[in-house]
Structure formats: C-alpha cells, structure tokens
Amino acid sequence: MSSLRDLRRRVKSIKSTQQITKAMKAVSAAKMRKAQEFSLAARPYAKKLAGVLGRVASVTKEVKHPLLNVREPKKVVFLVITADGGLCGGFNSNTIRYAVSNMKDMPEVSMVCVGRKSRDFFRKRDYNILEQYVGLGDNIGIAQAREIAQFIIDKYSSTEVDAVYLVYSEFVNVLIQRPTMLKLLPAEPPQEGDAQKCEFKVDYIFEPSPEEVMNTILPKYITNSIYQGLLETKAGLYSARMTAMDNATKNAADMIDSLTLSINKARQAAITTEISEIVGGAAALE
Amino acid sequence: MAESKQRLEIVTPQKKVFNEDVNFVVIPGELGELGILPNHAPLMTSLKIGEVRIQMDGNTTRMAISGGFAEIVKNKVTILADTAERPEDIDFERAERAKERAEKRLADKSADIDFIRAEMALKRAINRLRMKQ
Numbered sequence: 001m002s003s004l005r006d007l008r009r010r011v012k013s014i015k016s017t018q019q020i021t022k023a024m025k026a027v028s029a030a031k032m033r034k035a036q037e038f039s040l041a042a043r044p045y046a047k048k049l050a051g052v053l054g055r056v057a058s059v060t061k062e063v064k065h066p067l068l069n070v071r072e073p074k075k076v077v078f079l080v081i082t083a084d085g086g087l088c089g090g091f092n093s094n095t096i097r098y099a100v101s102n103m104k105d106m107p108e109v110s111m112v113c114v115g116r117k118s119r120d121f122f123r124k125r126d127y128n129i130l131e132q133y134v135g136l137g138d139n140i141g142i143a144q145a146r147e148i149a150q151f152i153i154d155k156y157s158s159t160e161v162d163a164v165y166l167v168y169s170e171f172v173n174v175l176i177q178r179p180t181m182l183k184l185l186p187a188e189p190p191q192e193g194d195a196q197k198c199e200f201k202v203d204y205i206f207e208p209s210p211e212e213v214m215n216t217i218l219p220k221y222i223t224n225s226i227y228q229g230l231l232e233t234k235a236g237l238y239s240a241r242m243t244a245m246d247n248a249t250k251n252a253a254d255m256i257d258s259l260t261l262s263i264n265k266a267r268q269a270a271i272t273t274e275i276s277e278i279v280g281g282a283a284a285l286e
Numbered sequence: 287m288a289e290s291k292q293r294l295e296i297v298t299p300q301k302k303v304f305n306e307d308v309n310f311v312v313i314p315g316e317l318g319e320l321g322i323l324p325n326h327a328p329l330m331t332s333l334k335i336g337e338v339r340i341q342m343d344g345n346t347t348r349m350a351i352s353g354g355f356a357e358i359v360k361n362k363v364t365i366l367a368d369t370a371e372r373p374e375d376i377d378f379e380r381a382e383r384a385k386e387r388a389e390k391r392l393a394d395k396s397a398d399i400d401f402i403r404a405e406m407a408l409k410r411a412i413n414r415l416r417m418k419q
Binding site: 038041044045046048052055142208212213215217220224227 | 329330
C-alpha cells in the first residue's frame with residue numbers, strides 16, 4: 001500500500017488538474033456561446049443564397065460557367081477544416097477519419113488543410129498538401145473564407161484540379177457535432193425543397209445577363225460554404241471541448257473521492273496499529 | 287387590388303440587417319440604379335457598391351452596401367449584400383483612412399499591387415463617406 005504522504009500528494013495534484021479543467025470548461029462555454037451566435041447569425045444568408053442559386057439554376061440550365069463545368073475527376077482536392085487546438089475529445093479526429101474514409105475510392109487526392117490538426121495529420125502521412133491555413137484565430141471573418149475560396153477557384157479554373165470536396169464538422173447542437181462532406185466544385189446548385197417545388201417557375205429578368213449573375217453568385221456561394229464551415233467548426237470545437245473538460249472534471253472528482261477513501265483507511269489503520277501497540281505495551285508492563 | 291407595400295429583406299453573411307414592409311426601394315444595380323415599386327416583375331440583378339434608399343411611410347432610410355445581388359419575386363425584395371450599414375453605424379474615420387490607403391496604393395504605379403482590389407477598396411471607402419452627407 002502506498003504511504004499516506006504519497007496519497008496526499010496525489011490528491012493535491014489531481015485537485016490542481018481539476019481546477020484547470022474546470023476553468024477551461026468555463027472559458028469554452030463562454031467562447032462557445034459567442035461562436036454559436038455567429039454561426040446562427042450566418043445561417044439566414046446561407047439559406048437565402050442556396051435558395052436563390054437553386055431557383056436561378058433551375059431556369060438557366062443552358063448557362064455555361066467555368067465553375068459549373070463537370071470534368072472527369074482525375075485530380076481531387078479535399079478541403080478539410082479542423083480546429084487548431086486539441087483537448088476536445090474526438091472532435092478533430094472524427095472529422096479527419098471521415099475525410100480519409102471518403103478519400104479511399106477517389107483517384108489522385110491532394111489536400112487543402114485548414115486548422116493545425118488537419119495539417120499535422122496529413123503532413124505526417126505525406127499527403128500532397130497544396131495549401132494550408134492555420135491559426136485563423138477566434139474571430140472568423142468572411143475575408144478569410146474569401147481567401148481560401150479564391151485559391152480553390154483559381155485551381156479549378158486553371159484545370160489543375162477537377163473536383164473539390166469540403167469536409168468539416170457540422171454543429172448540430174452542444175452535444176452532437178457531425179462530420180459532413182460537401183461537393184464544392186464543380187458547383188452543384190442545391191435542389192429545391194418540396195415546399196418550393198409546387199411554386200410556379202419564376203421567369204426572371206436578368207440584369208445584366210444570366211451569365212453575369214451566375215458569375216457573382218457562384219463565387220459567393222463557394223465562399224459562404226467555406227465561411228459556414230469555419231464558423232461551425234469553431235462552435236463545434238468549443239462545445240466539444242466543454243464536454244471533454246466537463247468529463248475530465250468529473251473524473252478528477254471521482255479519483256479524489258477514491259483516494260480520500262484510501263487516505264482515511266490508511267490513517268485509521270495507522271491509528272489502530274498505534275493503539276494496539278500501546279495496549280500491548282501496557283499489558284507487557286503489568 | 288394592388289398592394290402598396292412590398293417586403294424588403296437585406297441579409298449579409300454576418301446577419302439579417304433589415305426585414306420590413308416598405309413602399310419603395312432604390313437599389314444600385316450593375317447597370318444603374320433601379321427603383322422598385324410593389325408588385326415588380328421577377329428580377330435578378332447583381333449589385334454594385336452603392337446606396338440603397340428605402341421609403342417607408344414617408345421616411346427615407348439610407349444604407350451603404352458593398353456589392354452583392356438582389357432577387358425580386360412575388361412582391362418581395364431580397365438583397366444579399368456583402369456588407370450593409372446604416373449611416374449611423376459607419377465608422378467614418380476608418381473609411382477615411384481606408385480611402386487614403388487605397389489612393390496611395392493606386393498612385394504607386396511601380397509597385398506590384400493588386401490593382402482591382404485597391405480600386406474596390408477605394409470605391410467602398412468613398413461609398414461609405416458619401417453616406418455622411
């Protein structure tokens with residue numbers, strides 16, 4: 001049995017760990033609330049944009065646009081968004097595993113990595129990394145998404161790559177983050193929902209022309225998909241971290257309980273031994 | 287009976303900026319300003335950097351937007367803008383600085399600069415400053 005002093009020392013160290021995890025949980029909770037707000041505020045735009053694009057695409061089937069060109073997918077790019085930091089359970093590794101499992105039946109895959117965890121993973125395994133974006137910070141701006149979007153649009157337009165997939169963790173709620181994959185390029189206008197289907201087909205007047213309008217909408221759609229991915233990853237990271245830290249705090253409490261019990265037992269045993277020694281000594285004197 | 291009002295929604299990637307029934311709205315279309323009255327025909331247009339003017343029960347509200355596009359369908363105007371700000375929300379000092387910076391970059395012909403980007407920045411700054419008057 002470990003000595004009383006060792007036990008006391010362990011309890012002390014676990015207590016300080018518990019304090020850290022508790023603090024991290026509080027910090028994550030605050031940051032999560034903010035990130036969640038941002039990601040919810042961005043949803044109306046994304047929804048509207050998808051709706052408009054779907055409606056426009058349904059009436060302009062004949063419009064040709066470089067971003068709509070479907071080529072035989074020989075070279076495929078995976079844009080994998082993870083967080084920069086860890087300490088959040090399986091959050092990052094789930095996303096990465098999901099991406100890897102989807103890559104299996106793709107021909108030539110190269111990577112665009114967003115987030116330190118994604119970069120480290122794919123670099124270590126010698127994937128072909130075209131570009132990496134790490135340390136995006138807590139304040140995600142549309143400008144960052146635009147930069148990434150511009151990069152992949154350029155690659156696609158110059159026919160260096162034939163398809164681009166976006167993989168990130170969707171923020172469903174605080175407890176659930178679901179890895180999702182989205183085909184970014186060639187752009188596939190979202191299919192309209194059933195509710196909108198029964199509406200009449202809108203015969204738009206296009207100004208200046210359908211091509212020009214597509215030209216503005218498509219890059220925005222891609223940028224916004226990435227923006228959404230960045231925001232949801234941020235929100236997901238903090239909620240995953242909060243859950244992980246909550247578990248860690250609870251586990252620490254359990255350990256402290258069981259160690260305290262061991263300490264008490266050890267102390268009792270020591271006292272009992274002492275008493276019996278005294279009693280034994282007294283008896284010997286009689 | 288024709289309705290005298292139309293719904294106007296202005297949405298940016300950050301948030302929903304405006305969502306009310308209005309009488310008349312002027313939007314800065316790619317080919318020039320467009321005045322939209324209720325029951326307009328379905329229209330889809332890209333927007334320039336410019337000013338949206340909204341008339342609502344005799345009051346006029348102005349808003350600076352920096353590009354995007356607008357969809358008009360079924361008496362509803364949806365503006366999807368990159369940014370949209372009311373005059374009182376604009377940081378004029380910042381716009382002033384942005385303007386100077388952009389002008390400097392444009393004047394510096396020798397440097398290897400992104401000309402289009404600087405020009406867009408200048409346009410945005412001027413547009414914001416115009417809202418001051």
